Amino acid sequence: MTTVAKRFGSGNEAVIDAALAAGCHFFAGYPVTPATEILESAAEKFPANNRVMVPTEGEIAAIHMVAGASLAGYRAMTATAPLGLSLMSEALSFFSGMTELPGVVVVQQRWGPGDGSLGPGQDGYNQATRGCGHGDFKMIVLAPSTVQELADLTILAFDLADTYGLFVLVLGDQLLAIASEQYVVSEPVEREPRDVEYGRGNGLVLPELVAVDETAGDFAALERVGRRWEQKFAAIERDEARSARVGDEGAVDVLIVAYGSLARIAEYSLTQLRERGLRVAVVRPITLWPFPREAVRSAASEATLVVVAELSMGQMIHDVAEAIGRRPEIFVNWLGGRAPSTGEFATRVLAHCDELQLEGTA
Amino acid sequence: MTTVAKRFGSGNEAVIDAALAAGCHFFAGYPVTPATEILESAAEKFPANNRVMVPTEGEIAAIHMVAGASLAGYRAMTATAPLGLSLMSEALSFFSGMTELPGVVVVQQRWGPGDGSLGPGQDGYNQATRGCGHGDFKMIVLAPSTVQELADLTILAFDLADTYGLFVLVLGDQLLAIASEQYVVSEPVEREPRDVEYGRGNGLVLPELVAVDETAGDFAALERVGRRWEQKFAAIERDEARSARVGDEGAVDVLIVAYGSLARIAEYSLTQLRERGLRVAVVRPITLWPFPREAVRSAASEATLVVVAELSMGQMIHDVAEAIGRRPEIFVNWLGGRAPSTGEFATRVLAHCDELQLEGTA
């Protein structure tokens, strides 16, 4: 039996405690703000727990090492910012999409293109949910909103990765990364390597695409592999969508859709919104892919106004629009590495509600 | 006055003829199927026309060289497949998103994650339209459907890149890349370098994010830059969406939405669909970002069934769904590097129509 300890620390530290508890045995990574502390924590705790941590010369090496360790049967991970995820994207397409190796990448978002701003942002949604690398593949994306949830979802990420044979991204952000809170994670667990069995011909040959296509240039055979993947992704869309709802039940005046740290800010702003006589709720996608379409759609169907809030120019908003079949009435966002206080959040939402002459029903 | 010559050649060759006609003076690149011939054509024609072609050690070097040449004021380009675009994505976020340098990347799609299949595919839509690199930025994406249009859009790409200060992606595919057709492109043009003026302080300092933020850690100033970008992207969405419609006018039984080579196949399948008594049309997005939402929406509003066709598991379909406010009734796709003949295309669409018991009105 594993014991459970209450700890106090940053989100970045919680990630490594969670990884140890999930039986992760390998970490490789390259520093980048605001994920660096994850590496540093791994550098301390992985060797101390008889696991391997390799500080590499860059992100590309890191993700390939992780894939190698995963092929060896061990739970393996890296951590980075969207910036570094860009450099990993070719490999992720290969290893997650094509060879179906399990693995976990924790991505702490900041804001902006290029080296952008170091402040909090949500600029990695598009990349994580659909564009991380070429090719027709998907990775599960988990979006925690507290340090505790960051730890919990890191553990879940390893399980999902093993279940489906893909990489799972835990998409945090700068606030989660460096804010310190209490959290509970069980003690480190040692895990036996899983069997790696894809055997054929002289031995194991990966990826399957190569195996099926080896002599024939047979596009039909390739298409069959594609169809299998299509079904796998459809199954994940069906079974793994997760979300949480906070606030008033049933019909509301204002439904806020937000994820991650910003969702938490939105949740705490509800008090102030209610003071204005509004019935309000926050629906928070926990899986960004698969997007919890049904949960968002049904909540929106009982809401007068739908608000989408993001720390970006609008990335998740397209998934929301698709889910609810219309453009959300209100979009509020903050850019530049800036996140609002709960007061500023509420004020901004209220200004839009006033403009749209919303009457509260509470 | 430039003369105009009729040529016969592959799409890949047409790209380089078009680049020369657009006054592109610099090419750097790394080979990858099915874009390699673009490099090879550049290797022949760029030096012969007194321009610079650098075969680099990889995609990352190529895109950085292109950015350097662009900073020097010259029109510059590279070419690759989605595979290589993944490796360029970090730099594109930096140079297109953050420093607003103009540039052109021709991307010839194949299919599949990883090194996937070498056959035709449309696996780069997500990546090109919204996920190419981290950060809150957009690149214009042009999708030709014939060799002639590939040439024309390559030229347009340079113009748009200069107008808006960003990279423009020309998203072709394997069919367009290697199919040979007649095309018309004007003769090579020499172009003076543009003035590069962002002057401040001791000299030009790019990117602006660094310039504004240099001493103050001033997230509000960073946000102002973000807002300017937001407006720029909004202007592009308003002014640059392009699409084409072929087939019956007005209300139709079946509206097909497809892009690139597959749209061309769809267009030629119309005859066969009409033989079944259907009124049919194809709406073909030419800009994938900005997506021609209005054109698709209004066409769909007069259509009984909307068909989305892709050589992928479904990437553009999300933009169509968002545009028309519902899930398109029919999705047909081919995977594995396989594209249908016009007959197979029509048959597949008709099977769905039959299933949905569509009655033709023609």
Next chain:
Amino acid sequence: MAKTVGTVTIAAQLCKGCDLCVVVCPEHVLAMTEAINDKGWPVVALVAEGCTGCTLCADVCPDGVFAVYREERSVGGGRR
């Protein structure tokens, strides 16, 4: 006196007619033929006596076409 004699078997379906074995064979007992195998390549054949089983052809053939056999045979009356 003992003489080394050998022979080779040729997996003609694997041959690609690259000529390397022909050039390397010290006894000049290999030659390219007019025959084309299923893969579309001209194939090599053992065209003369005198193979010593030296294995050079097997060493150089990139496609694993040769198996080489060898034995020592006593020749002549052997003067003491």
Next chain:
Amino acid sequence: MAKTVGTVTIAAQLCKGCDLCVVVCPEHVLAMTEAINDKGWPVVALVAEGCTGCTLCADVCPDGVFAVYREERSVGGGRR
């Protein structure tokens, strides 16, 4: 006889109190003070006579704090 005399001016707002100049000054005329500048760093000062204007402090200061002045002065009666 000519003696080289010098002096330095110190842009105290730029100083970060790293001590390099203090250690390097051959005449030991620089010292760290208790004063803290606007950036929050202790600052260096010229605390004694004897600067020769050798410029070593300016060479080593990573923050461009020093301007160095120098002149040759004749000292003593000068015996011939």
Next chain:
Amino acid sequence: MSEVLSIVLTGRGGQGVKLSSELLAWSASADGYNPIQYSVYGALIRGGEIACSLAASREDPGVPLRSDYALMCAMHNDWFDRYYPLLVPGGLLAYDVANITPSSLTRSDIEHVAIPVAEMAIGAGDPRAGNMVVAGVVANVTGLASRDALEKGMTEVVPAHRADRISRNLAAVETGYTWAERELRDSFAAWRLQ
């Protein structure tokens, strides 16, 4: 007779099928046709299977991927099965007599013609120029390209570092062209481009 002539050449990469097809396309273009040409390869294989699709018309030739071939030229058993069914009824299969298993020729709704490719190539002085012989046959039988156009096309498609092959290639083309003129005068007449 359709306004678009659609043909396919199949074989193995090492046989030079693609060069034949490119030659035909370039030459047709030089002769005022509007051709579209596209090759499909067996993935990941050196000298592996190849099929070259060529459609030409005085107007719009349509899409690169076809399934309506009037003429198929088969130089190898590989991929024969894949394209043979795509010949339209009344179409023509011309095949390399040395490389196609006769028992595969099962359709009765099309015409079959055997080409003595190797023999002609050797006759033309270059045993490896079978692909050029075939190009000559196709050019003649379809009316896609004149002798003049073929000569122009050849200089376009042969890479600079192989320019020394041009005249040998043209000799092989000519052999095929003349052979078809003599032997296949009536086959394919219905489809021939004007």
Next chain:
Amino acid sequence: MSEVLSIVLTGRGGQGVKLSSELLAWSASADGYNPIQYSVYGALIRGGEIACSLAASREDPGVPLRSDYALMCAMHNDWFDRYYPLLVPGGLLAYDVANITPSSLTRSDIEHVAIPVAEMAIGAGDPRAGNMVVAGVVANVTGLASRDALEKGMTEVVPAHRADRISRNLAAVETGYTWAERELRDSFAAWRLQ
């Protein structure tokens, strides 16, 4: 009195503000509170501006980014302007007497207290330990952490390779703690955590 106590420490990175804040958070946690701590930096600057937000409660402390500070501890003019307005009416500004320009202290709806940081640090034997003095003051004035908890917290937040600083740091904390006990007994009483 709100159930959540929210404080902010501002200054420059070089002053060790973050370490103070972490110490307070860890110690509060050790004392059974539920704290949340978050630092904002001026981008791109070594030793640049920093603000450390710390909220604590027996229950849920809420979000990391705050705008409802009951206590602000200002160690430098930098970013003073950014956070001073975020003090709630009735709140307390405690400031380093040597580093804050008195003319900035313009609000009349809050209380102001000057801390002789440098003097106390020197008194405690380490002129650079001003941050620790401040931590002691805050711990005492807010009731966030007991002496015991501060001692525990210190071993958590000081990195292993700097363990030799622990006792000097604790001396400085103690100086601030005692000073506040003596001088600020009544300030902030309304907000103090129990």
Next chain:
Amino acid sequence: MKLVAQPDESALAPHGFDFCPGCGYGSVLLALTDVVRTMPQQPVFMVDIGCVDFMTAHMPGDVLMGPHGRTSVLASGYKRMRPERLVCAVQGDGGFMGLGAAESLHTAVRGEQITIIVLNNGVLADTGGQLAATTLAGKATSTTPEGRAPQHGPPLPFLEMLATLTGVAYAERVAIDSALGVRRVRRAIAKAFEVQAAGAGLSIVEVLSPCPTHWRMDSVQAWEYITESVRTVYPTGVLVDRTKVVQ
């Protein structure tokens, strides 16, 4: 008569190799198979993208194909978790010295306990014979139709550079340009695996391998080109053997 030489059937299954006539990669594969069948354990192979990946199905052991240029780090990750296994990356020169040069370099810096077989054929062969880091000066490729010129720089002596790093326990360059050369390939690969088994550090075998197709030569000319030209720029032999020092 006694059978004295025969290729491993399983290597050739099912239909032989898919390389061009005269390609040296077949010889490398046969050599590798010969070596492995005498070894107590089968290595696991990480095969790079390129013509080299036509080896995938014929390898004497488990295989993972990896993204272009990075199989050395992939192999390192595997080896770090499975130190008891022999791990071998097989890479083209383009991948090893060009696209993946940073990863190759740092694999050598860290002295990863793996074996790398580098196939130096002087071109990016799989994509059609473009300039590689190893193309000889003056040599025409499809991206340098006028030949490798000064602005492209001279061929890169990467193995010489890596051999200076102490993490590299063994580095040898061999050439497929004679029967003897092929035998040396076998010997070098065997030695490299021995070095790995001894845990001495990274072992690298670079094979100068003919690519008649893209060199635009026949197979025999390609061998001669290696002997007369390539080997003057890329001399064969043991560049470094730090296992000797260790003993």
Next chain:
Amino acid sequence: MKLVAQPDESALAPHGFDFCPGCGYGSVLLALTDVVRTMPQQPVFMVDIGCVDFMTAHMPGDVLMGPHGRTSVLASGYKRMRPERLVCAVQGDGGFMGLGAAESLHTAVRGEQITIIVLNNGVLADTGGQLAATTLAGKATSTTPEGRAPQHGPPLPFLEMLATLTGVAYAERVAIDSALGVRRVRRAIAKAFEVQAAGAGLSIVEVLSPCPTHWRMDSVQAWEYITESVRTVYPTGVLVDRTKVVQ
């Protein structure tokens, strides 16, 4: 009295540098400014990401900050189109020898006509002092809390390796550990620009630069560490000067 030494005011504007106390980067910036003000034209600078990018606003010329590790190729692209301008990449050791090692290497292979100033401070400083290719053996960093150990490999002598390439016209390593050292930095940078102006090839100046913060030392100790430890692993001096051969 006569003014005999004064830093360039424009370099320091508006409020001086943002480096830590005792950081060598300030000295490099001042040296660079000194050199440039005596030159007939201002170079254009491509500055890498890292603590090095705090130089951006103080550079004596136009500046483009580039993505981490790749400024050498960025600079090369610029220079290819503007051969008349002097172009200079300024990079940290992490970017130059780690993340961007492939691009740095091939910039040297091609002998790009630019100047690269590499700041070797033995750590990835900007992100908080992690292991870099240049960290000395045994030295503790935030990702090697027990010190750089054998599994991390020894420090990488990258400049030595590059100096073997003929594309590198000039390579010198200098150290900021004395007044004399600082003067040599100036001289080396001046020489590097001369080499570029002469079109002789790539010129590289590697500066051993103290990082007291992450070395966990005071400024004076950091100088001593360079003198006593760093320079034994990374010897200073001219590694190669091919301009001499040319003349």
